[in-house]
Amino acid sequence: MLAQGVRIALEKAKDDDKLDFDALPDIVIEVPREEKYGDFATNAAMQMARAARKNPREIAQIIADYFPTHSTSVDSVEIAGPGFINFHLKDTWLTEIFAKIVTEGEQFGNSSFGEGKKVQVEFVSANPTGELHMGNARGAAIGDTLAGLLQLAGYQVEREFYINDAGNQIEKFANSLEARYLQALGEDVPFPEDGYHGEDITKLMASLVEKEGDKYQKMEGSLRRELLTSYALKIKLSDIRSVLSSFAVEYDCWFSEQSLHDSGAVEIIVKRLQEEGWLLEKEGALWLDCSRFGSDEKPEVLVRSNGVPTYYAADIAYHDNKFKRGFDTVINVWGADHHGHVARMQGAMEALGYDRNRLEVILMQLVRLYRGGEIVKMSKRTGTYVTLNELIEEVGKDAARFFFVARSADSQMDFDLDLAVTQSSDNPVYYVQYAHARICSILAAAAGEGLSVDENTKINYDCLTHESELQLIRKLADFPDEVVKAAVAREPHHIAAYVLDLAGLFHNFYSHCRVLGVDKELSLARLQLITVLARVIKKALAAMGVSAPQKM
């Protein structure tokens, strides 16, 4: 509407020979960062400066003069800075917007942007050979929140956990289990050098001895390892599932890597790639010729010289399977240490005939663990790490999730659990939750006085004129866009910033305006305002896996 007005102004100015230009530029209307610069602004005059051979401010003045103010809800147009044109809208424009938001009720914030396209988000996918650590926690927070935002934005989303229950690390796992099991029975067997040293494994085997005694002791080694592994995997997976659940993460699908080997899917995909000429044979191994799909990627082993397929081969079969399940887009959340794998995976998808861009990877920088100011090398092998369980116990699920979601995946994080515990009461999450609790408290008090509102209550919104009220409405109106923006950019941290801003505006409103004990018309309008506000806060927090308490 504003852009149209600018176009009209430009055309008229041209007709009157005030301006000379060949083609209209793309008129971009934006919301200025500073409120005093109006509700909307455009830099059209600056963009045109060269073509029209005029000073941007002069052009801006001409546009302002010709702008059809009378026919719109524009209150005033002014020129500022180097040539910005700022539009101030009448207050009623905002209250009209708010009235629309109210009619959307619980639906406000949901959009149909994604058109129901199927998207899969795969995250955490930790090896089931140990406990979940800080890196997994970050992946969980980022992946789950992104999935939540995509859902709000109108995508059909599935969350998936890929279980690495095959390959080398499972062998090491088996050997570690066996050693711990026999040790628990008092045998003096050496622990494998490259085994998993985590205490959880020791405990697991000790408890197995308690439960089932020495029934595996005399068995033949490979059978024993197989049984111990399947027992341990079952327990480990259910532990992982329950820890993630207490971190507010629920998956739609747990996908087993082993199942791809069992079903022959890996073999089939390798054969297919070979038939289609993508493979090289060198030093007894089969290599995928990555140079064929652009860039200067080096060949990568798919099948080792001993005939065993690599993780890469299984991963290709896995992603082929994903696309065959009908996902338009597949998003993986990986640690930055896997970045070398990204181009290769996308390339492999291209080799299989898929558009490589349908596989997206969010790389998150690693979490470095500190303790008392010293870097602690995180390693599952040596068993030194802070577990997700400890984190939840020490700082709480809400604070932990907010902590991770609020930072962009690109930022490297140093994490000191001791520090996190002492600072957990400073966590911004409480600022947001407190806003929600305060609103609930007002609503309860209002109900006590017999005041309540719903979508159908007749309310005169024009009495919402206080600056803090208008700011709140403006911010609320942004919500659906913010969700879509964060979802599309795959940057869930934006929503944390948004809800923090929103809470800040509420606290400001709270200190300036009373909801109860004022004129009834105003009281009802404000009740409606905070009702919508509470809903938006709750919805945003829910997407982040953070609860919105009624009381604090």
Added chain:
RNA sequence: GCGCCAGUAGCUCAGCUGGAUAGAGCAACGGACUUCUAAUCCGUAGGCCGGGGGUUCGAAUCCCUCCUGGCGCGCCA
């Protein structure tokens, strides 16, 4: 050596598809609770946006280069 990510206030970080005076929280300092929750609000102070060059009317943002830190680089996953 090559590649990816980062470097912004004392600390933790936003801002980066170019835009107006670079923001927030914590920490510091000064104010505000007989009224809907002070886990709050208001104010003060704090910045060669890692360095240098370039493009542009305009650069924290784009390009080049250097420095620093993290991660990765063919039979691990």
